[in-house]
Amino acid sequence: MNQISKWIIYTIVALFLLAVPFIMSEFFTTMMVRVLYFSLMAVAFAFLASQIGLVSLAIPAFLGLSGYTIAILETREIMFFPYSAMAAIVVVLFVSAVFGIFANRSKGIYFIMLTLILGQIIWAVARQWASVTNGVNGLIGISTPDAMQFNVFGANVGFYYVILFTFVLIVWAVLALTRSSFGMKLKGIRESESRMIMLGYRVSRLKWVAFVISSLVAGIAGVFFVYFVGVMHPSAIDLDSSAMVLIAGIFGGVYSIIGAVLGMSIVQTLEVVLNAYTQRYLIIIGIMFLLVVIYAPKGLMGLIYKNKYMKSLYDKWYKGRKDS
């Protein structure tokens, strides 16, 4: 695909996204907001998986940490936006920094298990420390900050534009990071930690930085989640949420940031659309997931990149990988 066609597609997508609140229904705009904050979790997941080959099941836990921090601070009237959001990000950074020290000593299945445990600990705390988190009833009444409720052409679409702008900025930053010297080092670690160590790199520190960056992205998703939904509940960070991020990542393609966003968009859309017809929508998503794993192990993005016009992108992301 040449540069001109690429920019034409980018422009059409950008114009469509900007016009969504005016040309589409309110339901669609709401759906877009939901897709965008969940996609931030998918980006956090795909960043770790694609760059250093670590599959983290703790992504929703960081969304929860951030969301609960805001919910607790605001419902108790301790502080409000933007300070509550800043405090939430600080908490996410602190917990991910501490947990990253332990998690980065492991890899493969042990890393998955450790992150699963972290997710479950945070879920259990949210559920059982009722005096602070209000347990299974959750914390309600968190209102959207005024700064996110501005009008555009008379329509109250501020929240949509704030999350869209943040989303684009984060995806751009993460993609830039993957193409930077830091991203190159992470790829080196993914392929051989010992070779990177021999090149003089403190591999554990680089992995730790990547883990904290991923957690930060999930934490930002938490800020939008809590302000949009207005409720913080343990079900937002349970095992199903971890599974949803994992399924979305594999659906779209774990080696691609864009693929993870695509996967999350499809999973979220299917969840909402199928839910209108059947309570057993998860079975259908499960079957589709199975088909993708069997017939397109590199996810939908792998299939798209296999198109002859996308060959250079396919080579860039998949060629040379140990498992390609």
Added chain:
Amino acid sequence: MSESLLSVENLNAYYDKAHILQDVSFQVNPLERVAILGRNGMGKSTLFKSILGLEKIRREGDVYLNGHNVMNKETFETANLGVAYVPQGWQLFPSLSVDEHLQIAHTPHAGEHEWTPDSVYELFPEIKARKKVSGTKLSGGEQQMLAIARALVRNPWLILMDEPSEGISTFVIERVIEVCQHMAERNVSLLLVEQNLDLALRAAQKVYILVNGRIVYTTSTEDFKEDKESQIHYLGV
């Protein structure tokens, strides 16, 4: 502790209960090129891994690099004391291009003899032509050149080369010898383990013979070239 660039003193290494290296001692002085020769399974590669602290090898004794005892250091700290490693089988990164291999390894150096990706491309024009190609898609000889280039751009004081002649053509072996011979001009010393006697004798100035994990013989390459009896006795050539 000595003034040598690398000083290995009574080094013992064990794989579980197997005693692989037994009281190995030797030195590499600044700007010196040293070869460790030995047949297969004598502990040559284990010697490098023990010096660098690679893999989980139990080791005893002392290894001084630039005056620092590296026995209690992490491998990356040892590497940052000015040692670069050209491993057996090259061990390149499949998803990184030739250029990215050099960028990732490049460690700027304040001295006048800094190796940069551009200067190693001058040394190995063969890989310059394939800058954008994945490192592991190169021919065996080109991969060896890239592995050496990757070590050079770290601007080390000492390069450890593990069997550089393995799996490459005579032409590339000649290139490797040429590069080794000119290392001193760029303030780089060399420690080589090799089975290819011709390469070792032409690339190095001093020879240590390793037999069953022990250094049993030390001489200059000039003397060893003439000593056919020792060549047959220790190396069977």
